[in-house]
Amino acid sequence: MGDLTVSIHNLKLKNPVLTASGTFGYGLEYDDFMDVSLLGGIVVKGTTIHPRQGNDYPRMAETASGMLNSVGLQNKGAKYFATDIYPNLLKYDTNILVNVSGSTIEEYIACAEIINELDHIPGIELNISCPNVKEGGMAFGTSCASIEAVVSAVRKVYHKTMVVKLSPNVTDIGELARSAEASGADSLSLINTLMAMAIDAERRKPILSTITGGLSGPAVKPIALRQVWEVAKSVKVPIIGMGGIMNATDAIEFFLAGASAIQVGTANYLDPMITLKIIDGIDDYLNRHKFSSINDIIGGLQV
Amino acid sequence: MGDLTVSIHNLKLKNPVLTASGTFGYGLEYDDFMDVSLLGGIVVKGTTIHPRQGNDYPRMAETASGMLNSVGLQNKGAKYFATDIYPNLLKYDTNILVNVSGSTIEEYIACAEIINELDHIPGIELNISCPNVKEGGMAFGTSCASIEAVVSAVRKVYHKTMVVKLSPNVTDIGELARSAEASGADSLSLINTLMAMAIDAERRKPILSTITGGLSGPAVKPIALRQVWEVAKSVKVPIIGMGGIMNATDAIEFFLAGASAIQVGTANYLDPMITLKIIDGIDDYLNRHKFSSINDIIGGLQV
Amino acid sequence: MRKTVQHLKVIANLRLNDDHHILVLQSADKLEQIHPGQFANLLVENSSTVFLRRPFSIYSVDYAQNTISIYIKIIGEGTRALSKAVVGSEIDTMFPLGNKFTLPTEKEKVLLVGGGSGVASLKSLAQSLHEKSNEVAILIGARSSKDLVELDEFSKYGTVYTTTEDGTQGVKGYVTNHPVLELELSTFQRVYSCGPEPMMKAVAKKAKEKSIFCELSLENTMACGFGVCLCCITTTIDGHKCVCTEGPVFNINILKWEI
Amino acid sequence: MRKTVQHLKVIANLRLNDDHHILVLQSADKLEQIHPGQFANLLVENSSTVFLRRPFSIYSVDYAQNTISIYIKIIGEGTRALSKAVVGSEIDTMFPLGNKFTLPTEKEKVLLVGGGSGVASLKSLAQSLHEKSNEVAILIGARSSKDLVELDEFSKYGTVYTTTEDGTQGVKGYVTNHPVLELELSTFQRVYSCGPEPMMKAVAKKAKEKSIFCELSLENTMACGFGVCLCCITTTIDGHKCVCTEGPVFNINILKWEI
Numbered sequence A, B: 001m002g003d004l005t006v007s008i009h010n011l012k013l014k015n016p017v018l019t020a021s022g023t024f025g026y027g028l029e030y031d032d033f034m035d036v037s038l039l040g041g042i043v044v045k046g047t048t049i050h051p052r053q054g055n056d057y058p059r060m061a062e063t064a065s066g067m068l069n070s071v072g073l074q075n076k077g078a079k080y081f082a083t084d085i086y087p088n089l090l091k092y093d094t095n096i097l098v099n100v101s102g103s104t105i106e107e108y109i110a111c112a113e114i115i116n117e118l119d120h121i122p123g124i125e126l127n128i129s130c131p132n133v134k135e136g137g138m139a140f141g142t143s144c145a146s147i148e149a150v151v152s153a154v155r156k157v158y159h160k161t162m163v164v165k166l167s168p169n170v171t172d173i174g175e176l177a178r179s180a181e182a183s184g185a186d187s188l189s190l191i192n193t194l195m196a197m198a199i200d201a202e203r204r205k206p207i208l209s210t211i212t213g214g215l216s217g218p219a220v221k222p223i224a225l226r227q228v229w230e231v232a233k234s235v236k237v238p239i240i241g242m243g244g245i246m247n248a249t250d251a252i253e254f255f256l257a258g259a260s261a262i263q264v265g266t267a268n269y270l271d272p273m274i275t276l277k278i279i280d281g282i283d284d285y286l287n288r289h290k291f292s293s294i295n296d297i298i299g300g301l302q303v
Numbered sequence C, D: 001m002r003k004t005v006q007h008l009k010v011i012a013n014l015r016l017n018d019d020h021h022i023l024v025l026q027s028a029d030k031l032e033q034i035h036p037g038q039f040a041n042l043l044v045e046n047s048s049t050v051f052l053r054r055p056f057s058i059y060s061v062d063y064a065q066n067t068i069s070i071y072i073k074i075i076g077e078g079t080r081a082l083s084k085a086v087v088g089s090e091i092d093t094m095f096p097l098g099n100k101f102t103l104p105t106e107k108e109k110v111l112l113v114g115g116g117s118g119v120a121s122l123k124s125l126a127q128s129l130h131e132k133s134n135e136v137a138i139l140i141g142a143r144s145s146k147d148l149v150e151l152d153e154f155s156k157y158g159t160v161y162t163t164t165e166d167g168t169q170g171v172k173g174y175v176t177n178h179p180v181l182e183l184e185l186s187t188f189q190r191v192y193s194c195g196p197e198p199m200m201k202a203v204a205k206k207a208k209e210k211s212i213f214c215e216l217s218l219e220n221t222m223a224c225g226f227g228v229c230l231c232c233i234t235t236t237i238d239g240h241k242c243v244c245t246e247g248p249v250f251n252i253n254i255l256k257w258e259i
């Protein structure tokens, strides 16, 4: 067994496999299938200060090797999370991060302040890249000025590990990554979903109620790898890579490109135990290639 | 049989199906398989003023529902095209567009000037979006200022139909589309390939010699549809849509999103006769839905 | 039974007609109780276009053989690929998922109304109701007689009525044209329905008018099937609910349907 | 024969061993001449991961039956899916593609050196050379005896020599360790080779030293197979050439290999 532990700022992860926000609920939904505590960490559902109903149905479209969603951050709000969900998560021996979102900087701050009080939540993932909400969301993640504004504002009130989740829908992700780092991000995660669209030709209507939505799944992996690679060249903080990871080989590719940890998203829908298989597969790879630690391959692409 | 004719500026197309640059050679390679004159048009390989060897091998990687390429505009130059290839294309009764590329504005101009002299080439597609060349290429397509510079410079020397091919690797494609239109584009085509990357985990090396390359195929269709939809809302000139079109249903989706014509790229590799099947399928669709003309469905998405 | 993902063995693939198949899938483990209304989410391998799992009602359960059967109506690539499953091969199956129909606690007279592949969710319900000595009537609507399959199975558990749009069998028209819904509805204490949305809306409307208990099993596009993607919502008086976990069975009183 | 895309019928799927299969594919049309060295590009349906066609040498042609056969070594998803082709099913096949080996115009003594699935491109070459009364020697290298298949076929057309890395059959070592290459090479007027690149490089080096005519059939990653994508280049003294149209057969004198 190789050494799978990695550090993301102050977080010590027993292995580099986390679950992506919006694809793993609060972990609880997976109790029937697996021991959630075996994971390096889980990132819970997008959370906002006020409860959100999310978008109308339909919210999903299947695409070639992928899917679109336009859930739109449906959640019962940060206070409900703190009082009704958080206590149930204490049973898990893993790092639980809350994915924090908002329509205004004030909302981000208010939400982060509530999460900051929760002892067993060692970090947040600041979602400045959700393509499925009308105001805020992705808009924050597409310019240096707005990234600086929201990241440094939250940095003032949030004192544990702050991961900033970048949007892939941009011209120069390296530049935006540097903004986020300079504004106080302890780590960067990417990619969120790509803005996309599906049409029902027979009915001549968009499939999603919101017309456009976010693309995820193996279709996006090549784009995600490229962006992780670019961000890894641009910043010093550790990177959490994701986008289309379906198996251990995919995960290894992200480590080689420069990610210190990875998140698994859409793949959880197809196989709820996939994260455990990926952990095993990473270990296998290290053994086969005679690496004693996962850290030996992070950024190890030979170019 | 419905009316499949469409107009792209001064071009009258017998049907809205063209082939995408770099995926159809000069048409001649398809003579064994089909009657190229049945197409609405063909866009020949990326052409530059000077001959280019293109990038080193390997130039291709298969991905989930797609592929990466980093051909890098291998071609024998505009003069060779004019003297050695162009005469062989005169046999075709279809619109032949040349995809024009360059590393500097001067190169674009010089190339467009040569093509401008060729009587049976009614238009060019200005490629400001190639992700596979070191200088120029995509860089021109990612800011309004550089789009204005190159498009208006070529406009001065090129007097037939000028289509400008946009890059999908941008934050706000609508804004860039407006720049291209304002600078004299008669039509816009999109999308070119998405910047992406593939890694060989076993060898710990990038698969492409160029590390990154361009993603095409059905994986990108949802992104392409969204960008065509955004551009259609932003400009008045006709749009030529492409990206992952594999069959007539895909093509219909692009028309509904606002494209007046479509290009078929990667699908030609899998089935060299696919374009003819797509033309038939479009006709079928019009009949089934009782539209007398393809123009009835262009931009016909009900939102 | 708690949710599991298992490779179930295809022990039979019964072709009912051109586009209706029944797959019998066997578990290596002892099956625990599965409730009427629950469904399974099947992985479609060997297809170049299908990405997500496909949900199907659990048509019947045989606890002695540890098998579940799935009734498949071919409508696209996923159902087509599954309908070709070879006996002896395995299908990666997530089950049992979703809530369940509410059964009467005392003997009642109940009506089941099914259309299309919706009938699939009603068989085990009919069986349970019958075993608990309720008086069961089953009304099945289809486009044409050839789409009416498995009627013998249903008739084991109650009186079967049919309608066909083309009049080739039973009453001509929609289920709502059948006298049992049209005229005799008030003789029933409960109505359960599953089928195309317009059909369920019509049934729900009639039940509501007569204030009869009515549960529907909804279909929906699902990415996960176990409550984590939040893609499969339906609008209720309590806000958005997930069809895959808080449904697929809903009482019409909580649905915000315009009926 | 000009390039076509046809749905060829699988009339036999011969399993040679765990990872070697031969598919016999029949055309509904009369086959015209196909040359040694040409290849086919097969579409892999029913796989969720394979997107592009997969290239394979045309192992043999039967003009009476209008069949071509394809020798498949399983190395990944595409070859695995194809190796499972069911007799009676159809495979979408683009063929014949590529150039051809240059045959001697007079009778000569020729050596064919094959390794791995590279032997597949040499059988029809051996046959043609034999039919034109050349003196044919065939040297086949493999990892182990179990990878040496179809030797009987080759021995119909000439003398077969073998090497195995583990010494389980023939001379132990690489093909370059075999006396026929090591010592007797100058007795041959031509050498043809197909196999792993290191093997072909070693063969090319020896042929070059002795100034013997030498053609190689190269492998490459291909997106189209008919010269339009420009992905399958190899570097020659005349610049980049497409392996799929200007190859797969190249004379070593034009390749820019460091040998």
Ligand SMILES: Cc1cc2nc3c(=O)[nH]c(=O)nc-3n(C[C@H](O)[C@H](O)[C@H](O)COP(=O)(O)OP(=O)(O)OC[C@H]3O[C@@H](n4cnc5c(N)ncnc54)[C@H](O)[C@@H]3O)c2cc1C
Binding pocket: C039, C050, C054, C055, C056, C057, C058, C070, C071, C072, C073, C074, C075, C076, C077, C078, C079, C080, C117, C118, C120, C121, C218, C219, C220, C221, C222, C248
């Ligand atoms: C809880 C639940 C239980 C189900 N039980 C059964 C069952 O027992 N037997 C059975 O045959 N089917 C059942 N279905 C429906 C079944 O899941 C779909 O028919 C199947 O997913 C279609 O997959 P496909 O790949 O063949 O078609 P696709 O290629 O996915 O779809 C083909 C066309 O049908 C439309 N479509 C797909 N799914 C649905 C849907 N659910 N409702 C309306 N339109 C749709 C698509 O938009 C598309 O236009 C159930 C669905 C749900 C949600």
Ligand SMILES: Cc1cc2nc3c(=O)[nH]c(=O)nc-3n(C[C@H](O)[C@H](O)[C@H](O)COP(=O)(O)OP(=O)(O)OC[C@H]3O[C@@H](n4cnc5c(N)ncnc54)[C@H](O)[C@@H]3O)c2cc1C
Binding pocket: D039, D050, D054, D055, D056, D057, D058, D070, D071, D072, D073, D074, D075, D076, D077, D078, D079, D080, D117, D118, D120, D121, D218, D219, D220, D221, D222, D248
């Ligand atoms: C002109 C030509 C003729 C060929 N003739 C034959 C033949 O007659 N019989 C036969 O069995 N094979 C032949 N091949 C090789 C065959 O095309 C590949 O084995 C096949 O494409 C692999 O597909 P896959 O999906 O099984 O593996 P993939 O999943 O595509 O690949 C599995 C692994 O093998 C590597 N790989 C894939 N293709 C190649 C390659 N061509 N060279 C080196 N590494 C590769 C990949 O990088 C990957 O790591 C030929 C190839 C060419 C170009």
Ligand SMILES: Cc1cc2nc3c(=O)[nH]c(=O)nc-3n(C[C@H](O)[C@H](O)[C@H](O)COP(=O)(O)O)c2cc1C
Binding pocket: A020, A021, A022, A023, A045, A046, A047, A069, A071, A073, A099, A127, A130, A165, A191, A192, A193, A215, A216, A217, A218, A220, A242, A243, A244, A245, A263, A264, A265, A266, A267, C229, C230, C231
């Ligand atoms: C249904 C769905 C809901 C999602 N919700 C969120 C969310 O609330 N917050 C967020 O930051 N990302 C969200 N994401 C994005 C994922 O966390 C992840 O960034 C993306 O799906 C790419 O990874 P994948 O390809 O492995 O799924 C969601 C993705 C899906 C598919």
Ligand SMILES: Cc1cc2nc3c(=O)[nH]c(=O)nc-3n(C[C@H](O)[C@H](O)[C@H](O)COP(=O)(O)O)c2cc1C
Binding pocket: B020, B021, B022, B023, B045, B046, B047, B069, B071, B073, B099, B127, B130, B165, B191, B192, B193, B215, B216, B217, B218, B220, B242, B243, B244, B245, B263, B264, B265, B266, B267, D229, D230, D231
């Ligand atoms: C191998 C290859 C080479 C290409 N070369 C060019 C080119 O020279 N000029 C250009 O504008 N686009 C080029 N493209 C992009 C295509 O024209 C098209 O924009 C893209 O592939 C998306 O369409 P598709 O998904 O249908 O392939 C190339 C694409 C591929 C796959």
Ligand code: FES
Binding pocket: C221, C222, C223, C224, C225, C226, C227, C228, C229, C230, C231, C232, C233, C242, C243, C244, C245
């Ligand atoms: S399908 Fe994912 S929550 Fe219901």
Ligand code: FES
Binding pocket: D221, D222, D223, D224, D225, D226, D227, D228, D229, D230, D231, D232, D233, D242, D243, D244, D245
């Ligand atoms: S494979 Fe496309 S040019 Fe050779």
